[in-house]
Amino acid sequence: MAGKPTVYDVAAHAGVSIATVSRVLTRPEDVRASTQERVLAAVRELRYVPSGSARGLASRRTGVLGLFLPGVDAVEDLSDPAIDADRPVEVRLDPARPGQRLGADLYFEAVLRGCELEAWRQGFSLMISVGRGRSPESLEIALSDLAGKVDGLAVIAQSAPHDVLKRIGDSIPVVYLAGQRSGDDFDHITVRNREGMRALTEHLIDAHGIRDPMYLTGPFDSPDDAERYGGFAEALEGRGINPTALPVLHGEFSRERARAVAADLIAGGRLPRALVCANDQMALGVLDALGAAGLRVPDDVIVTGFDGIDDGTRSTPRLTTVRQPMLELGRAAVRAMVARLNAPDLAPANAELPVTVLLRESCEGPLPPLP
Amino acid sequence: MAGKPTVYDVAAHAGVSIATVSRVLTRPEDVRASTQERVLAAVRELRYVPSGSARGLASRRTGVLGLFLPGVDAVEDLSDPAIDADRPVEVRLDPARPGQRLGADLYFEAVLRGCELEAWRQGFSLMISVGRGRSPESLEIALSDLAGKVDGLAVIAQSAPHDVLKRIGDSIPVVYLAGQRSGDDFDHITVRNREGMRALTEHLIDAHGIRDPMYLTGPFDSPDDAERYGGFAEALEGRGINPTALPVLHGEFSRERARAVAADLIAGGRLPRALVCANDQMALGVLDALGAAGLRVPDDVIVTGFDGIDDGTRSTPRLTTVRQPMLELGRAAVRAMVARLNAPDLAPANAELPVTVLLRESCEGPLPPLP
DNA sequence: GTGAAAGCGCTAACAC
């Protein structure tokens, strides 16, 4: 018995058949307690670890779910330059670099955590893969490779081309996260971007009398942002304000860009009473610029974000925002995959997760802190 | 040909043998170009996705590496309470909750990114699993399950009991990250905790004349922290200062706890000239407390951290720290696994990654920002 | 409750 032990070794050791070993490991209740113990003892003694591949092949399910994330930009360049040095410690001054691109804020970290959590609960393992700046071909290979190893695949919007996903989709269930349906049969899970931004904007109008909020958008191709802007516009229209008359600025979802944009606004004296940002990062950038200029939030300008990232509770003032349930997004993705595995013929499902508008000091002014 | 297509289907469709199909997909250079095209065409047409399980079983390598992370605490309780509500949007005031435990800062996110990056480069997929607050048994099951599905396993220190790991270790290569060797044969990858803290402390003594720094420790059972404190003590001894005469405080690696501890210090008038914290989170907590008390950093007190998290560059003042190459840790883990797979009989390896002491405003005072 | 036997879909020798 050189090499790893197999069911045969365990069976021989315990004096049973391989079928019984298999039963003990998968449906113990079908086996007499005494036999069970003998087998388990053999398993321990031989340090037997069942082969996932053999199991997957025989049972036609791998017990693994896949998560495909969009390319975290430029992560390749983050390698520490000091790493090649021979000395174990380098000491150096590290002056501030204003435009510095920090390690990509893994916006989807919470989704990943949600997936892992729910996968664990459902008895699945989780495999992850990142789109990165790959060529279309290598992206296709990566996806198809992943697809061959999992029972279901969750894909975050815009991380992979639709045609490739469709091909994979008739091999295993695909769940599409946070993106619009576009002629596919996948299960979709999205977040109430539109309703969230509408509610927030309505609050600004109704409670704070804002009639000319300025909107700070993200990238042009973000469907999330499109929905958010839609909600913003709807709120205005609903209150008799023409949204097309209001200027819109572009911040590319970047804190740095937003800071610069806001600084320009301040310099030009074109600051509105309220700046509605399509995400928190940009809102924080706006706060940076406003703070640097000595302006007061919300007294001089109201600032709001979207997403509900932690940093928004550590800024001064804390950021009013719309929180997305990112963890829930991951959990819902796994649930959807499992549901689909159990019922492959159901019609494609759509789930839209609720959001929460969190009113904090950046629009409300001082709030009494909770104990 | 109902159900998923297999090699046989593709072979028949292309008019070749299954061996040739396999070759085209694994070693195309062994196949005539014209045959290749025929096969590839059949693959596309049938939407063939090779079964990872069958491949793994036949070739005895899964092409998957595993990463086992420590339990991200209480992630289970983070579920958004609003999620059960029927309405798509909830609007509510969100006052500050001082003691609030925010979403666990996934300290190991960068390790994960490094693993994914390097795994991709090396042609492997990555499977992740989290220790969470599992019972010892279920932890063992989870690990052994994972072990059956991967070619190698990277484990972050203290996420799993040593005996379980040893069992797994003679089934597949195990790489142990950021922990001390303790009678195991794993490859180990650590970071120069000791040297980093020693260099930082020496700088405080030599450049700033600090003779009585106070140390803020993490949990008792953290080997990382033990090393760091060791470096701190060495630096002092090397300069003729007796470290045991200096008080040590306990902050549990928590920002909140550190804030409270520092507040006590301030209230009691026992503030030293320098507070050396075992991690950045605690150093940030100290900055919080100092800021609230109107004290100036570094004029009144010098504060230093350890880790090099992004938030340390966004605090006021920015935090002097020792940066750990977390991304590199992940990359090194994957490289170690791959190396071990290619040479199983090599002696257990030890790699210690260099760190960088980053001197910033929290000890140096104003630095001219880089353009 | 347990065993015998037939695959699951691929890769890897080995022939040709």
Added chain:
DNA sequence: GTGTTAGCGCTTTCAC
């Protein structure tokens, strides 16, 4: 360069 043939280590009927 390509085909034939054995397995890889399990799960799963189907008997008993």
